[in-house]
Amino acid sequence: MSKKELTPMMVQYQKIKDQYPDAFLFYRLGDFYEMFNDDAIKGSQLLELTLTNRSRNADNPVPMCGVPHKAVQNYIDILVDQGYKVAICEQMEDPRLAKGMVKRAVIQLVTPGTQIDIGTENAKTNNYLTAAQYDPKSQGFAFAYADLSTGELKVAKLTSQAELINELVSLQTKETVVDKDLPQQIEETIKKLGILISHQPELPVQASTSYLSQDVSNSALKQIVKLLLDYIQTTQKRSLQHLKRAVVYEPSDYLELDHNSQYNLELTKNIRTGKKAGTLLWLLDQTKTAMGGRKLKQWIERPLVNRRKINERHDAVAILLDHYFERNQLQDELIKVYDLERLAGRVAFGSVNGRDLIQLKTSLQQVPKIKYILDQIADHSFDDILKNVVPLDDIVDKIDSAIVEEPPISVTDGGVIKDGYNDQLDKYRDATNNGQKWLAQLEAKERQVTGINNLKVGFNHVFGYYIEVTKVNLSKIPANRYQRKQTLANSERFSTPELKEKEALILEAQEQSKTLEYKLFVAVRDEIKKSIKRIQDLADAIASIDVLQSFAAVSEEYRFIRPSLTTKHEVTVKDGRHPVVEKVLGHQQYVPNDVSLGEDTSVLLITGPNMSGKSTYMRQMALTVIMNQMGCFVPAKKAELPVFDKIFTRIGAADDLISGQSTFMVEMKEANDAIENATPNSLILFDEIGRGTATYDGMALAQAIIEYVHNNIGAKTLFSTHYHELTVLDESLKQLRNVHVGATESNGELVFLHKIQPGPADKSYGIHVAKLAGLPNPLLHRANAILSRLEEQADEKQERKNYQQTAKTMAAKAETPQRESEEQISLFPLEQIDDTQADVVSQLKNLDLMSKTPMQIMNQVYKWQQKMNKE
Structure with missing residues (x-):
């Protein structure tokens, strides 16, 4: 429609829509939120709504669809979950009192990153x-993040784009706020991750938010906090009182785990399903509160590197593990604690209702009991936590005196405030209750006077109170007794001057009662708002207690033990287990394994067949380290571990189609990340490096990587490979040790022992594994035939090579003048023969020359010569 054809309402709509071009505008019209034009077309598809038209008789009718205001949250969630923004436009005045167009304005912009419901x-x-x-200048980034529902606010300085991407992926953010100066290439990279980019222009400094960055000294970090808070204020248009002061953190303050390692180790998300089940989080989560669940996830993703703090958590877990009955009592009380963090957020936002306040009261009533239990068993390890476990009796008393035990969801329809809390409210309620009694008495009186037994006194919001008489009984009504008010199909509705008078009194009392109740509720809410900081400190303490009791419960159930922290550069794990695999398989079926990396060993070279457990062995080592540095006990009989600073993994085959990178390119990038950033205090897991390219290329790269890590980094490294040729590296690399996963053949069938044993594996058993996978027998027979032929060709090639080398050696000796007599070189003097020479002489005596080809004899002589020269 042209601007001239637009109605005043559509002019208002378009003016507001122009301010939010990248959002769906939910425009309030009575009991519905309407969408128009492109919003309606796209919204009807996404929300499965019926698309209609406004101004149907116009040349260009306006597409239109809508949702009921009482069900709007569900529709908002659907759009936001798909990465869209929703602007909520409300009526800002009572339509009954408005002159001309009702004033409307956007009261909130809901986005993927600001969703709090x-x-x-x-x-x-x-x-x-x-x-x-x-x-x-530094080519780095100022970075900040916040959770609006809990008030958490953190800020950091990141040194590279890789660090930025790692933080974005690790935090699983859905939305990132940037300014106009962010390079386009970086913005496009972030978008490829499925993250919504939102731009925020700079706003004037506001005192209401500047205090949140008062603990931040760096100017660039202060600026990024301001950018984030400007966006939050622009979109939310409400109090941010619940946001905590910004905390500066360094990635190096925690055990550094890039998002690839978190993904490969399945810490919080299952690789196959993308769900929680089958992850370390799934195993460890026996928390009883939502706050504890979130805290556990944070601890898994950011393990500690501070030795004192790790030990304090271990101490707390040990105490809870030793006090079974007290721990059970603690769990019983924690179950009754609701989400204090998010309740505090709703109080600050003004979206809290009566039921939320009852949940807050119930939660706070458990605090004295929780404190008492911990006081009975706690020592210094709980000091930092217990100082914030402070009962908030004033808030409990306030809610208890004001709010009914089972309030309605709505805070504007009455029934929230207790009787006796406010004298004026009691008077209004008394008037309403007496009015209802009067109406009941009126109904009984009129039935008696008229003799109409089914006469009734009723009410609706359009016509108010009325007396209803069916048409068959109209003749029974005395003349001039009633005034006709409404005619229905089967009845008539009437009124009387007395009823009109009483109606006015009742409705006035009801309306004033609702208005006063809402004011009283807001006053209670505002009183609680003053204590948000106390509630948040308490919530953080209870969340930590919840995680620690979860560690104790899991440690008891799965037989975890307390690890010892060593200052030596060595790792000793006795009968270590992969806790998640063990839970899935069952304790009886899981085969535990040792990990021993002394100060004289930095690399374990692991060989063995596919499916034998090499990857599980490597992963369980990483999980043991992570669990230790989270403060949890670990799955082993004994564990002595240093504090690692970083973990790097290259496990599994994965490509990156979004960035156009092949599996091998991803493999090399992850390997390079470890090589560039690892320190002697890091843990590196390399699984099958080099398999994504040609055999000799891959083998060469694998050997070069092992040598580089061994010679230049010195990090504790577990390197699994199918390149058996690499097992000779233990001869040249002093800190490399060969181990293998045992397997054996029984009646032609492969049996995995799943046990780590010293030395290299003797073969790969690849065709056996293919048989286990169910490949057809003809295919397997053909593979065996090809393998035999290839091995024969390889032996012949090696024999030719040995013969050529021997011939060259003999030719060289022939050209050398003999300086010794024939008798001197023909045999060793017996008194000078050492063990090696004796072994060669013994083999020579027993050699069946007649059964050997000349080539085989030459090859054997060459081997003896090499053995002698080596000694």
Whole structure:
């Protein structure tokens, strides 16, 4: 439609829509939120709504669809979950009192990163909104993130684009706020990760948010916090009182795990399903509160490197493990604690209702009991936690005195405030209750006077109170007794002057009662808002207690032990296990294994057949390190571990189609990341490096990587390979040791022992594994035939090579003048023969010359010569 054809309402709509071009505008019209034009067309498809038209008789009718205001949250969630923004446009005045067009304005912009109405299925998950600014001088980034539902606010300086991407992926952010100076190439990279980019222009400094960055000294970090808070204020248009002061962190403050390692080790997300089941988080999560669940996930993703703090957590787990009955009592109390962090957020946002306040009261009532239990068993390891476990009796008393035990969801329809809390409210309620009694008495009186037994006094919002008489009984009504009010198909509705008067009194009392109740509720909410910081400190303490009791419960159930932290550069794990695999398989079926990396060993070269357990062995080592540095006990009989600073993994085959990178390119990039960033205090897991290219290329790269890590880095490294040729490296690399996963053949069938044994594996058993996978027998027979032929060709090639080498050696000796007599070189003097020479002489005596070809004899002589020269 042209601008001239637009109605005043559509002019208002378009003016507001122009301010939010990248969002769906939910425009309030009565009991519905409507969408128009392109929003309606696209919204009807995404939300499966019926598409209609406004101004149907116009040349260009306006596409239109809508949703009921009472069900709007579900539709908003659907759009936001798909990466869209939704602007909520409300009526800002009572339509009954408005002159001309009702004033409307956007009261909130809901975006993927600012969504706070989290469903119960996501209660244990944070929703982080991130922000990034580029520093062209250092080529680094100022970075910040916040969770609006919990108030968490963190900020850091990142040194590279790789670090930025790692933080974005690790935090699983759905939205990143940037300014106009972010390079386009970086913005495109972020978009490829499926993250929504939002731009925020700079706003004037506001005192209401500047205090949040008062603990940040770096100017660039202060600026990124301001950018993030400007966006939050622009979109949310409400109090940010619950946001905590920004905390500066360094990635090096924690055990560094890039997102590839988190993915490969399946810490919080299953590689195959993308779900929690089958992950370390799934195994360790016996938390009883939503706050504890989120805290556990944070601890898994950011293990500690501070030795004192690790030991404090170990101490706390040990105490809880030793006090079974007290731990059970603690769990019983924690179950009754609701999500204090998000309740505090809803109080600050003004979206809290009566039921939320009852949940807050119930939660706070458990605090004295929790404190008492811990006081009975705690020692110094709980000091930092217990100082914030402070009962908030004033808030409990306030809610208990004001809010009914079972309040309705709505806070504007009455029924929230207790009787006796406010005298004026009690008077209004008394008037309403007396009015209802009067109406009941009126109904009984009129039935008696008229003799109409089914006469009734009723009410609706359009016509108010009325007396209803069926048409068959109209003749029974005394003349001039009633005034006709409404005619229905089977009845008539009437009124009387007395009823009209009482109606006015009742409705006035009801309306004023609702208005006063809402004011009283807001006053209670605002009173609680003053204590948000206390509630948040308490919530953080209870979340930590919840995680620690979860560690104790899991350690008891799965027989975990307390690890010892050593200052030596060595690893000793006795009967270590992969805790997740063990839970799936069952304790009886899982085969434990040792890991021994003394100060004289930095690399374990692991060989063995596919499916034998090499990858599991490597992963269980990484999980043991992570669990230790989280503060949890570990799956082993004994464990002595240093504090690692970083973990790098190259496990599994994965390509990156979005970036156009092949499996081998991803493999090399991950290997390079470890080589460039690992230190002697790091842990490196390399699984089958080099398999993505030609055999000799891959073997050469694998050997070069092993040598580089061994000679230049010195990190503890587990390197599994099928290149058996690499097992000779233990002869040239002093800190490399060969181990293999045992396997044996029984009646032609491969049996995995799943046990790590010293030395290299004797063969790969690849065709046996293919048989286990169910490949057809003809195919397997053909593979065996090809393998035999290839091995024969390889032997013949080696024999020719040995013969040529021997011939060259003999020719060289022939050209050398003999300086010794024939008797001197023909045999060794018996008194000078050592063990090696004796062994050669013994083999020579027993050699059956007549059964050997000349080539085989030459080859044997060459081997003896090499053995002698080596000695």
